[in-house]
Structure formats: structure tokens, C-alpha cells
Amino acid sequence: MVDVRFSTSLQILLNLALRDREGDDLVTSQDLAQTLGTNPAFVRKLLIPLAQAGLVETFKGKTGGVKIARSPKKITLREIYEAAVDKNIACARETTNKSCPVGASMKSVFTGIVDGMESALRTHLQSKTLQHVLNQAKL
Amino acid sequence: MVDVRFSTSLQILLNLALRDREGDDLVTSQDLAQTLGTNPAFVRKLLIPLAQAGLVETFKGKTGGVKIARSPKKITLREIYEAAVDKNIACARETTNKSCPVGASMKSVFTGIVDGMESALRTHLQSKTLQHVLNQAKL
DNA sequence: CTTAATTGTAACCGACACAATTACAATAAG
DNA sequence: CTTATTGTAATTGTGTCGGTTACAATTAAG
Numbered sequence: 001m002v003d004v005r006f007s008t009s010l011q012i013l014l015n016l017a018l019r020d021r022e023g024d025d026l027v028t029s030q031d032l033a034q035t036l037g038t039n040p041a042f043v044r045k046l047l048i049p050l051a052q053a054g055l056v057e058t059f060k061g062k063t064g065g066v067k068i069a070r071s072p073k074k075i076t077l078r079e080i081y082e083a084a085v086d087k088n089i090a091c092a093r094e095t096t097n098k099s100c101p102v103g104a105s106m107k108s109v110f111t112g113i114v115d116g117m118e119s120a121l122r123t124h125l126q127s128k129t130l131q132h133v134l135n136q137a138k139l
Numbered sequence: 140m141v142d143v144r145f146s147t148s149l150q151i152l153l154n155l156a157l158r159d160r161e162g163d164d165l166v167t168s169q170d171l172a173q174t175l176g177t178n179p180a181f182v183r184k185l186l187i188p189l190a191q192a193g194l195v196e197t198f199k200g201k202t203g204g205v206k207i208a209r210s211p212k213k214i215t216l217r218e219i220y221e222a223a224v225d226k227n228i229a230c231a232r233e234t235t236n237k238s239c240p241v242g243a244s245m246k247s248v249f250t251g252i253v254d255g256m257e258s259a260l261r262t263h264l265q266s267k268t269l270q271h272v273l274n275q276a277k278l
Numbered sequence: 279c280t281t282a283a284t285t286g287t288a289a290c291c292g293a294c295a296c297a298a299t300t301a302c303a304a305t306a307a308g
Numbered sequence: 309c310t311t312a313t314t315g316t317a318a319t320t321g322t323g324t325c326g327g328t329t330a331c332a333a334t335t336a337a338g
Binding site for chain 3: 061063
């Protein structure tokens with residue numbers, strides 16, 4: 001299991017998009033948690049980076065809650081991915097033998113490879129919007 | 140830490156490519172393990188899928204060992220990645236509430252997204268050969 | 279045939295990541 | 309002041325996985 005945060009964040013945003021379309025104003029983390037089958041604190045933890053990325057807006061206090069910050073047409077999967085996932089998709093072993101020429105240059109070489117992979121991934125995700133996903137799911 | 144197998148498998152193949160170029164015939168897992176700073180059994184576990192993918196050839200018994208099966212020019216990073224990594228790069232939460240329309244269609248939708256991501260990744264990796272990596276590392 | 283060196287593999291261990299929970303402080307509305 | 313919310317710190321339970329040990333199977337050499 002690599003990272004469940006991406007799919008869960010996506011699911012949160014899909015729900016917020018629907019609720020927004022239905023005219024709801026704010027949705028509580030309690031409400032989202034029930035929909036996702038989890039607990040409010042976990043939802044709130046996922047919401048923090050989404051809010052920092054400007055994808056949702058959160059409001060504290062009584063009558064607080066969260067709502068989607070933009071039209072689903074203006075939110076790409078790349079933005080969601082980058083907000084939800086903070087680690088790289090691959091990494092090298094640390095304990096490699098530096099006296100071997102391969103081991104010595106391994107770190108920098110592999111960093112370059114991973115960068116290329118990440119870049120390819122992000123380019124792909126950039127072309128997909130939340131609205132595309134809504135359409136595909138017939139929502 | 141996502142998956143150290145990709146980088147380690149790559150490192151194994153880089154070593155085997157160099158040893159092959161130096162005229163060595165077979166390299167033992169013991170030998171590789173020392174170069175990588177790990178133990179022979181771990182190396183052998185990584186070699187199995189590489190052998191199944193036809194990237195290396197292993198030989199049992201006394202005087203046994205492993206060698207690279209093809210020219211580094213003919214080995215792509217995609218092949219190495221697919222041999223070394225068997226899990227998907229992302230997955231969905233299992234316990235999603237099916238009574239919610241988003242939750243109900245989440246699984247299939249997300250599967251499609253992950254497939255697209257994997258595909259983009261593989262396309263990128265396909266354009267890079269082991270020889271490219273050797274060149275870049277000045278080996 | 280025996281011995282030695284290897285791969286193949288099963289079983290296990292320990293550490294760490296991370297989903298999930300609990301609890302409580304901070305905030306804001308009424 | 310009370311109540312409902314977000315924010316967040318602390319904790320826990322557990323699954324994953326890198327790594328190790330051990331041993332069977334295999335093969336060459338003497």
C-alpha cells in the first residue's frame with residue numbers, strides 16, 4: 001500500500017464538489033468522515049494540505065466547516081497529488097558501498113531518474129481535472 | 140520509503156554490466172552483496188524477477204553465479220522497473236461508504252486514474268536504457 | 279563418491295510507517 | 309456562557325518490508 005492519501009483527498013474533493021453543486025455551503029469534517037467511513041480527525045488532517053494548496057477553504061468555530069475553493073474545472077489532479085503526497089515515488093538504499101564506482105555515483109544518478117519519473121507523472125496528472133473525474137464517474 | 144527494489148535492481152544491473160565489459164564471466168551473489176553493502180540472500184531475491192524478465196542469467200551449483208543477459212543498450216529502465224516493482228504506485232482506501240454515490244464509484248474511477256499514472260510512468264522509463272544510465276554516471 | 283561452492287527459498291525478525299483514534303485547546307456563533 | 313466546530317498533539321495498533329538466517333537443491337572438481 002503506497003499512499004492512501006491521494007485517493008482519499010480526491011474522494012473528499014469529489015464530495016465537496018457535489019455538495020457545492022447542490023447548493024450546500026459548508027460541510028463538516030464529521031459529515032465527510034461518515035461519508036468516507038472514517039473519523040473526523042483523520043479528515044481534518046487531510047484537509048490541511050488541501051487548504052494550504054488553496055483547493056478548499058476551512059472555517060473554524062461553531063457553524064464552521066469546509067467547502068471547495070474553486071470550480072472542479074479549475075482543479076487538476078496534479079494539484080491534488082502534490083498537496084496530498086509529500087514523498088517521492090522511489091528512493092535508493094542508503095547503505096551502499098561507496099568504494100565501488102557504481103555505489104559512489106548511484107545516489108546522484110538515481111535522483112535524476114526519480115526526478116524524471118515524478119516529472120512525467122505530474123505532466124500526466126496536470127491534464128486531468130476534477131471535472132473530468134466527475135464526468136467519468138457520472139456524478 | 141516507497142520501494143528500494145527498483146534502485147537496488149538497477150544498481151545490480153549496472154554492476155553486472157561493468158563486470159561483463161571487463162570480461163568477467165559470472166559474478167556471485169556474495170560478490171554483489173559486498174558491493175551493495177548487503178547480504179547474498181537479499182541479492183538473490185532481487186535477482187529472481189530479473190532473471191524471469193530475461194535481464195540476467197543465473198547459474199546454480201559450484202562455479203555458479205549471474206551475468207547480464209543482454210547489452211545495456213537493449214535494456215530499458217521500464218523493464219527493470221516492471222521486474223522489480225510489483226505493486227501499484229497508489230491505492231484507494233477499502234472501507235469507503237458504498238451508500239454514498241462517490242464512494243460507490245470510487246474504486247473503478249480511481250483504478251482508471253492509477254492506470255493512467257502507471258502508463259505515463261512506463262512510457263517515460265521506456266525511453267531510457269541502462270546504457271544511458273552508464274553514460275550519465277560516466278561508467 | 280565426496281566435498282565444496284553456489285543458487286533457490288522458506289521462515290523469521292525488527293523497525294518503521296502510517297492509518298486511525300482520543301483528547302483537548304482554540305475559535306467563533308448565538 | 310454554551311455549543312459546535314477546526315486544529316493538532318499524543319498515542320496506538322498493525323501491516324509492510326528490508327534484512328537475516330538457515331537449509332535444501334544443484335553442480336563442478338577432485
